[in-house]
Amino acid sequence: MDTYNSKIIPDRGKIFIGAQPLVLKGVGSKFPFTTSNNSSLPYAVNAMNFRFSVPDTITIDYGDGTVTTFNTFTYASVANVFIISANLYYTDLQAQHPVHNYADGLSIERTVKISYNRSNLIRYYQSANIGFSVQPFNFIWAAHPALQEFYLSAMSFVTTLNLDGLTANSCPFLKVLDLTCFASASEWYNHAPVSVFNIPAENLWIGSPGYSSNTTINGTNLHEIANYPIKNYLVNLRLTSMGLTDTLGLPSNWTSTNLPALRLLQISAGNAYTSIPAQVNSLTLLTQLIMSGSTALTAYGNISALKDSLVTLDWQSSTTVYSLGNYPSYFDTFTKLRSISYANCGQSTQSVCTAIVDILYNLVTRNAPLTGANNGTVPYRGMTFNLTVSTGTTAVNGTIQAPTGFVLGSSNGSPANTGEKIYILRNQYGATVLIT
Structure with missing residues (x-):
C-alpha cells in the first residue's frame, strides 16, 4: 500500500488510506515518455502541471527502484509549480525535472507513480496524449479541498473518470473545469456528465467529437447547464470539438435570463455550423463571442440583440469567414464592439487578406466619423483588428502608406x-491593425 501521506479519506462511498498516487504507464527508455514512443498507445506523457498554494514537494516513483522527491519552483512568474514535460525544447523545465533514463536502455512499458500533498494542490493540468492504462483515472476529489482549477484537455485515451465525488462540498473553490478529453469508448463521449453542473464553476470547457451523433441538442445534456446551480456562476463557456451542426443548434433554454453570469461563449473546432447559431441572439449579456475553427460558414447569422453588450468578436482559424462579405446592417447599431479578430483565418494568402481588410474597412468607414475619440465612446473608432497568422506571413497587397x-x-x-486601407484604418480612425 502506498502511504506517502498517512490519511484516511472518504470518497464515493469508499475509504482511501494513504496517497493513492497517480499511476501512469508508458513505453520508453526514459521518463517523461516521449510522444513518438506513445503515439499509437493508450498512454503517453506530454504535459503535466501541478500548482500548490504553498512551496511543496512532489515524489515520483519511476518503477525501477528509483524514487525521487522534487521541490516546487517558480516558472513564468507563477510560484509553487511543478511541471513534467516531454518537450525537450523547454530546457529550463528539464533543469527542474531532469529526464530519467532507465538503466536497461530498453523502450518497454513502464509504470510511474506520482504522489504529492493533495490538500495544498490548487491547479491540476494534463493535456495532449497523456493517458492512463489504469482506469478509472484515480483522482480523488475529496482529497483536494483547495482545488481551484482542473484540466483534462485533448486526452483522447481517457475512457473512465469518476465524477461522482466532484461536488460543491468536496471542491468548494473549484472555479475552472476542463473536461475535453473523453475517448470514443467513454460513457461521456457523446454527452456531458450532468453531475459536474452542480459545482459553482465560473469557467467550463466541455466537449468530445461524439456529441454530433445525437439527433437533438438535448441528447448532449448541454441544456442542463441552464437547469443546475452552475448556471448562476458560469462566466466563460467553451464548447470544444463537438461536431455540432445547424440541425442540432444550441439549447433553447440558453438565454441571459437562465445564464445571467455568462459573458464569453466559444464554439470551437469541430463544430459544423454554417453561421453563428440562432440561439446566441438570446444571450444578450455576452461580451465576447468566439467562433473557432469554423470551416463551413456561409453566412454571419443574426446576433443583432447583442448590440449593447458585445465587445469582442473572434473568428479564430475560421477559414471561410472571409467569403461572407460585408457585415450585415445590424452591426451599424452596435455600441460596445471594440475588437474583431481573424487570427489564422487564411490571410497568409493575399486574396483572403484583401477580402478581410475590405470587410473591416467597409464596416468602419460606413459607421465611424473622421474625427473623434478613440477610447470607446465613439462606435467603431479606436478599434482593434487582429489579422495575425502563426506563420507570421500575412499577405498584404500594396504598401502601407497614405493614399492619394x-x-x-x-x-x-x-x-x-x-x-x-490599413493606413487609413490606423491613422484616420485610430485603429490597431495587427498583421504579423
Whole structure:
C-alpha cells in the first residue's frame, strides 16, 4: 500500500488510506515518455502541471527502484509549480525535472507513480496524449479541498473518470473545469456528465467529437447547464470539438435570463455550423463571442440583440469567414464592439487578406466619423483588428502608406490597395491593425 501521506479519506462511498498516487504507464527508455514512443498507445506523457498554494514537494516513483522527491519552483512568474514535460525544447523545465533514463536502455512499458500533498494542490493540468492504462483515472476529489482549477484537455485515451465525488462540498473553490478529453469508448463521449453542473464553476470547457451523433441538442445534456446551480456562476463557456451542426443548434433554454453570469461563449473546432447559431441572439449579456475553427460558414447569422453588450468578436482559424462579405446592417447599431479578430483565418494568402481588410474597412468607414475619440465612446473608432497568422506571413497587397488625396480629419482619399486601407484604418480612425 502506498502511504506517502498517512490519511484516511472518504470518497464515493469508499475509504482511501494513504496517497493513492497517480499511476501512469508508458513505453520508453526514459521518463517523461516521449510522444513518438506513445503515439499509437493508450498512454503517453506530454504535459503535466501541478500548482500548490504553498512551496511543496512532489515524489515520483519511476518503477525501477528509483524514487525521487522534487521541490516546487517558480516558472513564468507563477510560484509553487511543478511541471513534467516531454518537450525537450523547454530546457529550463528539464533543469527542474531532469529526464530519467532507465538503466536497461530498453523502450518497454513502464509504470510511474506520482504522489504529492493533495490538500495544498490548487491547479491540476494534463493535456495532449497523456493517458492512463489504469482506469478509472484515480483522482480523488475529496482529497483536494483547495482545488481551484482542473484540466483534462485533448486526452483522447481517457475512457473512465469518476465524477461522482466532484461536488460543491468536496471542491468548494473549484472555479475552472476542463473536461475535453473523453475517448470514443467513454460513457461521456457523446454527452456531458450532468453531475459536474452542480459545482459553482465560473469557467467550463466541455466537449468530445461524439456529441454530433445525437439527433437533438438535448441528447448532449448541454441544456442542463441552464437547469443546475452552475448556471448562476458560469462566466466563460467553451464548447470544444463537438461536431455540432445547424440541425442540432444550441439549447433553447440558453438565454441571459437562465445564464445571467455568462459573458464569453466559444464554439470551437469541430463544430459544423454554417453561421453563428440562432440561439446566441438570446444571450444578450455576452461580451465576447468566439467562433473557432469554423470551416463551413456561409453566412454571419443574426446576433443583432447583442448590440449593447458585445465587445469582442473572434473568428479564430475560421477559414471561410472571409467569403461572407460585408457585415450585415445590424452591426451599424452596435455600441460596445471594440475588437474583431481573424487570427489564422487564411490571410497568409493575399486574396483572403484583401477580402478581410475590405470587410473591416467597409464596416468602419460606413459607421465611424473622421474625427473623434478613440477610447470607446465613439462606435467603431479606436478599434482593434487582429489579422495575425502563426506563420507570421500575412499577405498584404500594396504598401502601407497614405493614399492619394488623404487628408487627416477630412478625407480618406482614394485607397488603391489593401496597404493603403490599413493606413487609413490606423491613422484616420485610430485603429490597431495587427498583421504579423
